[in-house]
Amino acid sequence: xDSNRYCVIMAGGIGSRxxxxxxxxxxxxxxDILGCGRTxxxxxxxxxxxxxxxxxIIVSTNIEYSELVREQLPEIGVEQxxxxxxxxxxxxxxxxxxxxxxxLNKNANIVVAQSDQLILDENLFVxxxxxxxxxxxxxxxxxxxxxxxxxPETRYGYIQIDNxxxxxxxSSIYKVRTFTEKPAYEFAQIFxxxxxxxxxxxxxxxxxxxxxxxxxxxxxxxxxxxxRVFAExxxxxxxxxxxxxxxxxxxxxxxxxxxxxxxDNVFVQVGEFGWADIGTWDSxxxxxxxxxxxxxxxxxxxxxxxxxxxxxxxxEGKLAVIQDVEGLLIxxxxxxxxxxxxxxxxxIRKFLNDARMKMGEEYI
Amino acid sequence: xDSNRYCVIMAGGIGSRxxxxxxxxxxxxxxDILGCGRTxxxxxxxxxxxxxxxxxIIVSTNIEYSELVREQLPEIGVEQxxxxxxxxxxxxxxxxxxxxxxxLNKNANIVVAQSDQLILDENLFVxxxxxxxxxxxxxxxxxxxxxxxxxPETRYGYIQIDNxxxxxxxSSIYKVRTFTEKPAYEFAQIFxxxxxxxxxxxxxxxxxxxxxxxxxxxxxxxxxxxxRVFAExxxxxxxxxxxxxxxxxxxxxxxxxxxxxxxDNVFVQVGEFGWADIGTWDSxxxxxxxxxxxxxxxxxxxxxxxxxxxxxxxxEGKLAVIQDVEGLLIxxxxxxxxxxxxxxxxxIRKFLNDARMKMGEEYI
Numbered sequence: 001x002d003s004n005r006y007c008v009i010m011a012g013g014i015g016s017r018x019x020x021x022x023x024x025x026x027x028x029x030x031x032d033i034l035g036c037g038r039t040x041x042x043x044x045x046x047x048x049x050x051x052x053x054x055x056x057i058i059v060s061t062n063i064e065y066s067e068l069v070r071e072q073l074p075e076i077g078v079e080q081x082x083x084x085x086x087x088x089x090x091x092x093x094x095x096x097x098x099x100x101x102x103x104l105n106k107n108a109n110i111v112v113a114q115s116d117q118l119i120l121d122e123n124l125f126v127x128x129x130x131x132x133x134x135x136x137x138x139x140x141x142x143x144x145x146x147x148x149x150x151x152p153e154t155r156y157g158y159i160q161i162d163n164x165x166x167x168x169x170x171s172s173i174y175k176v177r178t179f180t181e182k183p184a185y186e187f188a189q190i191f192x193x194x195x196x197x198x199x200x201x202x203x204x205x206x207x208x209x210x211x212x213x214x215x216x217x218x219x220x221x222x223x224x225x226x227x228r229v230f231a232e233x234x235x236x237x238x239x240x241x242x243x244x245x246x247x248x249x250x251x252x253x254x255x256x257x258x259x260x261x262x263x264d265n266v267f268v269q270v271g272e273f274g275w276a277d278i279g280t281w282d283s284x285x286x287x288x289x290x291x292x293x294x295x296x297x298x299x300x301x302x303x304x305x306x307x308x309x310x311x312x313x314x315x316e317g318k319l320a321v322i323q324d325v326e327g328l329l330i331x332x333x334x335x336x337x338x339x340x341x342x343x344x345x346x347x348i349r350k351f352l353n354d355a356r357m358k359m360g361e362e363y364i
Numbered sequence: 365x366d367s368n369r370y371c372v373i374m375a376g377g378i379g380s381r382x383x384x385x386x387x388x389x390x391x392x393x394x395x396d397i398l399g400c401g402r403t404x405x406x407x408x409x410x411x412x413x414x415x416x417x418x419x420x421i422i423v424s425t426n427i428e429y430s431e432l433v434r435e436q437l438p439e440i441g442v443e444q445x446x447x448x449x450x451x452x453x454x455x456x457x458x459x460x461x462x463x464x465x466x467x468l469n470k471n472a473n474i475v476v477a478q479s480d481q482l483i484l485d486e487n488l489f490v491x492x493x494x495x496x497x498x499x500x501x502x503x504x505x506x507x508x509x510x511x512x513x514x515x516p517e518t519r520y521g522y523i524q525i526d527n528x529x530x531x532x533x534x535s536s537i538y539k540v541r542t543f544t545e546k547p548a549y550e551f552a553q554i555f556x557x558x559x560x561x562x563x564x565x566x567x568x569x570x571x572x573x574x575x576x577x578x579x580x581x582x583x584x585x586x587x588x589x590x591x592r593v594f595a596e597x598x599x600x601x602x603x604x605x606x607x608x609x610x611x612x613x614x615x616x617x618x619x620x621x622x623x624x625x626x627x628d629n630v631f632v633q634v635g636e637f638g639w640a641d642i643g644t645w646d647s648x649x650x651x652x653x654x655x656x657x658x659x660x661x662x663x664x665x666x667x668x669x670x671x672x673x674x675x676x677x678x679x680e681g682k683l684a685v686i687q688d689v690e691g692l693l694i695x696x697x698x699x700x701x702x703x704x705x706x707x708x709x710x711x712i713r714k715f716l717n718d719a720r721m722k723m724g725e726e727y728i
Binding site for chain 1: 384528665667669678681682683684685686687688692694696699700701702703704705710711717718719722723727
């Protein structure tokens with residue numbers, strides 16, 4: 001396997017949109033949400049192990065979760081886990097891990113993986129990501145995997161491509177024209193019909209120097225600080241400690257907002273391997289198989305009477321008895337039971353914040 | 365205190381209509397359902413301790429619950445607990461305990477207490493039951509405490525009195541004319557207006573010989589068996605063992621159906637102390653105080669958004685987040701979560717039976 005290939009698994013999120021199943025102390029990536037016997041993080045690791053040498057897989061996570069990562073991925077070494085000292089956006093995470101990888105290999109080609117995605121055709125996925133890594137080995141471009149829409153989904157970000165400038169017909173890589181965050185349904189319909197719009201998967205591919213150069217342009221203060229640490233501290237542990245200290249001073253911004261939407265060397269590579277984001281209850285509901293009445297039962301024991309279109313998630317061994325309800329999220333997890341209307345994604349964060357304010361940190 | 369006074373606390377029920385809070389292994393009478401710091405059984409004991417000498421209080425329960433009774437009432441001796449070997453109706457329980465009490469005191473006057481009732485005016489209650497016990501000391505009658513209806517309640521049994529034959533004006537004791545099980549709402553309205561109908565509280569008062577004589581008439585086989593045990597086995601422990609053995613052969617019938625509705629010496633004593641049965645979710649809902657939106661929160665932590673007329677019962681320390689629901693029972697207890705329509709009392713038994721069939725005994 002090409003030893004210049006690296007993978008960064010982003011596993012530092014709280015997954016607050018899947019609260020109360022996803023908890024600050026035990027976020028969604030550490031759950032076996034799909035019920036396949038492996039957690040989302042483990043599935044992600046398995047998937048990228050087929051593309052990248054195992055010793056080149058780096059997990060970027062918050063210090064709070066490093067023990068969970070080690071438990072769930074006992075096969076990776078401590079040096080393959082990068083800790084963040086505080087919750088920031090994806091841009092600082094990616095900048096830190098890029099500097100770290102450059103230290104290991106100046107010719108690294110990196111795929112940045114999300115740990116909360118469902119991939120249907122793993123072989124096609126492996127093939128697609130491989131082609132992307134080969135492409136950035138030769139091209140100083142920032143590539144995002146764009147997913148061909150299968151429905152006018154309003155929960156995803158869309159990327160419009162420039163049909164005229166296809167970099168290579170073979171692997172379908174197009175220049176990006178615009179980014180559009182979660183659109184209204186009418187727009188999503190138009191986007192889908194047009195054939196020019198792709199879902200933003202959040203999977204990035206680039207070579208290490210290109211991403212560092214672009215970050216230096218877009219977030220110069222942060223990159224100066226990071227570059228100084230890597231230049232001044234040759235000792236790995238000292239570097240880690242220093243980054244750990246300064247991490248809280250980094251801006252809380254996402255890679256898309258801070259870099260991808262502003263850079264002029266951003267391309268979309270089309271992925272047709274069947275993809276879904278499983279970051280929210282609604283995305284789980286639309287992605288996972290339901291019973292004849294439209295109930296999504298997340299492997300809970302359940303006896304259901306005259307009830308439609310609900311999501312039911314209970315701890316193992318617990319029995320749900322459900323009658324005469326429709327369109328509810330019924331989630332029993334740890335010290336929280338949530339019974340609320342399905343389809344109001346924004347409310348989950350409100351619930352979580354209210355639980356924090358009224359009850360304390362142990363409920364979030 | 366009159367040493368001829370005895371009290372039998374009936375504490376052998378499963379409380380299946382309050383499932384899944386009330387469980388076969390831990391029925392409602394052992395829960396602090398009203399949130400006053402004492403369980404229903406303890407409250408019942410406290411209440412009758414003011415009427416009957418403590419050493420004359422007998423708890424009649426199933427063998428499965430004798431340890432729970434001893435834990436919750438450490439002040440009573442083992443000889444004050446009578447075990448049943450199987451779940452039968454109230455008639456065999458009452459027959460057994462009557463024979464037991466006659467052995468102790470041939471002049472005993474007995475009040476049979478239910479352990480799942482809410483009494484508002486305890487002083488008036490103590491006064492009323494005391495008068496009833498004095499009455500049966502002088503009269504070979506079977507007395508039921510009848511509650512003056514405060515609303516056209518359809519969940520209770522009604523007893524019609526014979527207004528012409530008031531035994532004594534002072535303590536308002538009337539001969540019974542008819543029993544009517546849970547009536548339709550229209551009938552309940554008529555009953556209430558008529559002034560002749562009272563709620564059947566299930567609290568019975570009689571002297572020991574009268575109840576034994578009446579039982580012998582109504583259930584002769586069972587009483588013959590019991591009388592033989594008490595005649596042939598002077599040793600208390602042997603008697604207990606023998607009754608324990610034959611108990612399963614006794615009929616599964618209630619005292620009301622087998623005796624009270626058929627005997628001609630049955631009287632109603634009017635109770636005006638404020639009473640409610642708390643045997644079902646609906647009775648809890650109508651009895652206990654609710655918030656401004658009509659939600660009954662049984663001391664659970666709860667954050668409630670735009671929700672009306674629900675019952676919420678969770679384990680201690682657990683948080684309920686409830687949004688956009690109306691008229692639901694939301695009960696989280698042990699290994700069962702129930703989310704169902706409020707007001708369909710009969711369904712609870714169906715749920716319980718289905719849970720037993722599909723999941724096993726540990727869920728009921």
